[in-house]
Structures are given as C-alpha cells and as structure tokens.
Amino acid sequence: MDLELYLKERRGWIDAALEARLPGPGERPGTLHRAMRHSIFAGGKRLRPILCLAAAEACGADPGIALDLAVALECLHTYTLIHDDLPCMDDDDFRRGHPTCHKVFGDGIAVLAGDALQALAFEICGEREDGGVYARELAVTSGSRHLVGGQVLDLEGESKQLSLEELRFVHLSKTAALLTTSVRFGGRAAGASEAQLEALTRFGQASGLAFQVIDDILDVTQTTEKLGKSAGKDLDSSKSTYPALLGLEASREEAHRLTREALEALAIFGDAGSALRALGNYLLERDY
C-alpha cells in the first residue's frame, strides 16, 4: 500500500468533515469560532482520527461509519493542545510552525476555545444512537484520572524529578489513553467483538507509550528546525524524560519492545488490519 497516498486521502476526508462540523468563522461569537478553527486547521497530522478510521476498517467495516467519531477525537485532542500551550502551562508560542491559539487570540479566548472544543467532542458522541457509551469512554479518557491528570503530573515534573512509574503514568495518560480510545472508537463503530476491542486496546496502549518514549529520545537528539518546536527544551529544564531516567540506550530498547508489542496485537485482524499495521510502523519506526 502507498502510505503517503493513504494518509493524504484520509486527511482530506477528515479535514472536510471538520470543516463541515465546526461552526463557521462568521457565526457569533466570531472571535471564538475563528480561534477554534485556527487551532483545528493548524497543520495537525490527524493521527487520532486516521487511527480511528483504520481500526474500523480492521474490523471489516467501511471507515466512513466512524468519521463523526474521528472528528470528535480531533476536537478533543486539539482542546488539550490549546490548553497545554497556555502561558500558565507549557507556555509554547508555536506548534507545528504556527503561532499557538493564545498568541493570536489572547489567553482568555484560548481557554474558551479549548472549552468549546471539548464540549463539541461530546456533542458529536451524544448524537450517536449509543452515544452514552462513547461519551463515557471519551470522558474517562480525558478526565482527571487520564489526560488531564497526566498533564498535571507533567507540570509537576518540571520542578521535580518524576519516578519511572510516574513518568509511565504521564505517558499512558497524556498519549496512550487517547490513542487507545481512538482505535476503540473505530472498532466499536464497526461492531467489533470483545476480542477485537481488547486487541485494539493493547495496540493503543503499547503504541502510545512507544510513541512517547521515542518523542523523549528525539527531543534529546534532534534540533528545533526538524521538529518545528523548541527542541532540547525538556532537557534544558531538567524535565523528567525516559532518557533522563533510563539512559538513551535502555530507552531505545524499551521503545523497540513496545513497538513489537503493539504490532503483535494486530495479528488478530489478518489482512483487514494491514492499514492499521502500516500506520503503527509509520508512527513507531522513526529514526531514533
């Protein structure tokens, strides 16, 4: 399969669905809706929605049946980025080479744009016949015990050294939780069996952790230019990272182990899982 073409096609679908779903830039209050759109259309890779669609496909369904959920996942993810970038959190001025929401619209509007994107994610879940199931899972994933909780520990890790167990919690919470929900949403929309949902969960957890460990490694070894955000920042502020806690080589071994675990979980899907498998490779076989 031609992965570049596949990714481009999927991004096209997702961008069109986001365009159709977000309130127009002229709708009152225009400032808010422009701020939401600024961050939604700021060059995101659409990783979570693409994984959602691929998981639906792996379970034998037309990926289009999960397109609404893919949009919800991207809204939820984008809300967390907007809030994480705020001066009172990670204080980032740029993301993917674009000025962050609060740099363009101010802190107050950025907080509110994030809030509204969170609400929109749940609105979309709630529109499904079995919307409660999706709303509940997305809420648990994004709540105080996972996504938001991970960001808190991450913030606290800036001023004190986290233990490996705490760092693992941060990575599981901040990245693996929403990746897992992304593939589970696709599977659920496709009517996946319990065994299939469990395999998707294992894939999401392992690939999310692997992705984050690799990010930590690349942050230490790469430059600002290549990543499009301030590289080396995590090391400068003696922030807790895998390489800082385990060393570079052991971190690489951990990333390899998690990558194998993620890909092995997909065996159950046979040929239907080939796109999901290719995505796993694409995500995790980076040069680290």
Next chain:
Amino acid sequence: MDLELYLKERRGWIDAALEARLPGPGERPGTLHRAMRHSIFAGGKRLRPILCLAAAEACGADPGIALDLAVALECLHTYTLIHDDLPCMDDDDFRRGHPTCHKVFGDGIAVLAGDALQALAFEICGEREDGGVYARELAVTSGSRHLVGGQVLDLEGESKQLSLEELRFVHLSKTAALLTTSVRFGGRAAGASEAQLEALTRFGQASGLAFQVIDDILDVTQTTEKLGKSAGKDLDSSKSTYPALLGLEASREEAHRLTREALEALAIFGDAGSALRALGNYLLERDY
C-alpha cells in the same frame, strides 16, 4: 412548605452525592483532585441541581432518580466558574467569600481542574442508558453557541458597549441555558411528556433571564459585603448591563415581566409543581 428546610435537605443530598462522586483528595494527582474539590465545596447554593430534582418531582417522579444528573450539572457549572474567575477572564480573587481556585492552586491547575470537571459532567451523563441524549443536550448548552459563547461576548462587552440584543444573548447563554437544561434533565429523567418538557424550557429561559437582569440591578444597587464579591465592579468598568442600557426602572419592569412568564409556565404541573414554583419565587422575588 418550609423552603429553608427543603433547601437544606436537598443541599445535603447533593453534597453527599458530590462527595461520593468526586475522586478523593488523596487520589493521584492529588493537587488536581483537591483543586476540583476546593471549588465544588466552596459554598455553592446548588441552585441548578436543586432545580433539576424539583423538576423531576414536578413530573411526578421520585427526585432521587435525577441525583446523578444533578451532580453532573453542578460539575459543569463549577467548571465554568473556575474558568471565568481566571486572571485572563474576569480575574476574581474571591467567590462567595472563598479564595478562587487559581488563587489557591495557581492558574495552570485551575484551568485543568475546570477541564476535568467538564469531563466528569459528561462521564456521568454517559453512564445513563440513554446517556447520549443527556450528553448531547449538555454539550450544546455548554458549547460555543451558548455558555462559552456567552462568556466570550461578556468578555468583549468589557471593552465595548453591547447592544440590548447582544446583552440578552449573553444572559440567555450564560445563565438561562444551563438553568433550562437543569430542569429539562430532571423532567427527562422523570419521563416527562413533550408538553411538560416544553413548559420546563419556558420556565428555565424566563427565570434564567430574570435572574440575570435582577443580578445586574443588584450589582448596581448593593454593596460588596452583602454579595460577597466585588459589587459595583460591572458599573466601574463600564461593562454592559441591563440598567446601563435600559435604565433602572425599565430593568425592574423587565424582571417582573420575566418572573411572571416563568411562574405561569409551571401551571401545567399543578400541585406536583409546588416545590419548583417555590424555588422560582425564591430565586426571583429578591429585593431589587
């Protein structure tokens, strides 16, 4: 009926349900969970949850069947207060005589505590068998076209004079929308008819607008001590208010008209609506 006793009893139920539902202060991350609890247990009147339970009762049901939804409404409401109080928004140091969340825990944790309370509200909705219906309505109410949208226009109104139509949008969005959802949730949990849900909607809209107009009036006419927040602040910053746009007398007439409209909507409930009627009176028959 003894309204004071009634309110005390209902607050007791709601506080116990909140206590049981919020993650414990020792659960990781403790800072976050303490911040969520700080604002949830900061002396709120529990107006929205009490209205929710009373609406269930008005529709002939045991109010206990809506207690989970009452908790969700208070979580949602509290999240909006935490974010509204932030320095980048209304910048309030105190609410109901207590220091606001960001004063105690810092701005970053306050943003995240609000985020997590929003997620928790949807988690609770999603746990219902027909959870999608509740998640969807709560999301629309709290999203960019209502609650959050109202806050944006409110922020913008600090630097420019809003028109009466814009101010009405702010009040409908910021207050009436969630009051309406509160009574509709109670009604829906009780299996209300379409006519009953419509009556609850009319009650919520009119009483929410009336409440806000009265708040505007009291803000002009009362002192800091009595309100427990910085009174006169709205007038000082030439913020848009009903009295500023309509004058004090016309604002009072508008409040009276809306109060009548709200109470008349409850006629359909007969005796079962007596608690809801008493609450309407309690809310709206203030000394203005």
